[in-house]
Amino acid sequence: MSVLVAIPARYASTRFPGKPLVPLKGLSGRSMTLIERSWRAARSVTGVDRVVVATDDDRIREAAQAFGAEVVMTSTECANGTERCAEAHEALGGGFEIVVNLQGDAPLTPPWFVEGLIDGLRGAPEAEIATPVLRCDGATLNSLLADRREGRVGGTTAVFGTDHSALYFSKEVIPYRAAAYEDADATPVFHHVGVYAYRPDALAAYPTWPTGPLETLEGLEQLRFLENGRKVLCVEVQARGRQFWELNNPEDVPRIEAMMAEMGLE
Template sequence: MKTLIVIPARIGSTRFPAKPLHQIAGHSLVSRVADVAARVAAARSDTSYVIATDVNAIMDHAAEIGAPAVMTDPDLPSGTDRALAAARAQGEAPDFILNLQGDAPFTPPAYLSALIEAAATTTADVVTPVVQLDWAALDTIRDQKTREPFSGTSCIRRSDGMALWFSKQIIPAIRKEEKLRASEPLSPVFRHIGLYGFRMAALERFASLPVGHYEELEGLEQLRFLENGMSIMTVAVEPGANAMWGIDTPEDARFAEGLIAESGDPMEAPR
């Protein structure tokens, strides 16, 4: 199965201008994400990666760090559309495309490998990782949502892993929670990790469909698949060593530098 990891790296950001080029502990944000993809590609003969950008500055930076890159239309509406454009620009179309967000430098390479392996055994249109929350993690997310109600996404899934729904609300609601806390170490809530793997045909169909009603209400692209009868397989993964997911603001970047200082730099880990 020919797999392409695409790293969308758009220069425009109202909250964090030129974010992909921002230096975090001596390395640009996009180079840190590219390092994650490169580690996965080096371990798999059928996997490659590319940075998909919309400006020459990032193309030039990619050349400096030795990362493959492709120019895409700056007017594309989403990272998913940019991933499709990058896939279409390849000499040979991939079978499977992983959309690795360009602001997620702490993504464990094992998450990408888990999606690639799952795609080889399922006919689902999309595969994506989830983490089952323990009660302490659930309490933390509930507290966070009192300040940032649209932070974090939860998922309801069938016993076979197929997704039923995603929401910015914490789902499911839990009756008799105290009894469940006393008997189970893990809550019934799965947190969605924003990493997607697509069949090429599914990605092309996604791009041809209008924005869905619930997609627009929740601000979640993956709901477009579910609203149109397409299937999403969720893959349960272990929580990462670093709980931080994305870099959205300069404050996030400073916090990330603190985490690297405390816990070590993932770019310096053995390959």
């Protein structure tokens, strides 16, 4: 099955304007922009036929082309990354059997997350979209809780049924937990990894669906699928010793740089 990876990137982020062009230093101190690191993460995934950056901003286009990325220009009217991926797939003439949305704020996404996601969607013909989830250890859960206490959105959590069909996604930390957890403990909370794999028919239909109240309240694009009765498959992935965090706020820059240094990533 042919696979397209699209990296949606916009300059006008509400929480962090210009986020795709923020520099991130690796272990050696070398800086690369967030969008370049996300593109390199996409390029490391096996079984992918094409990788493009999808943007509406000339500054991002110029930066991406400078490091060798293929760029698809999309409209300023796209409400979120899924709509931008739908527009990019159409602009390329369609024809891909799976379209992966690797969001441009997840430079620490290891290739096996995306490979597992693609395999999961291939193995679940009833699903129209799949997305990875990662069980939180106590350290990650405590970081999520600290962000919420301080009024920041530090990540998204997911709950799903026994068949791994998503029940809900939230920027709050769900489900409720009565216990406290040490850093190395396994917890019942799953961190949603901001990557999606779509079947093209569902992706093309997505921009035609109305934005529902849950998507509006949470600001989470994947809730439009749930609010329209579509099956979202949660694919559990394994960290294999890698740390994962998304760049949501300016405060995340030193956190991600420290993680890259600790993991020996350039």
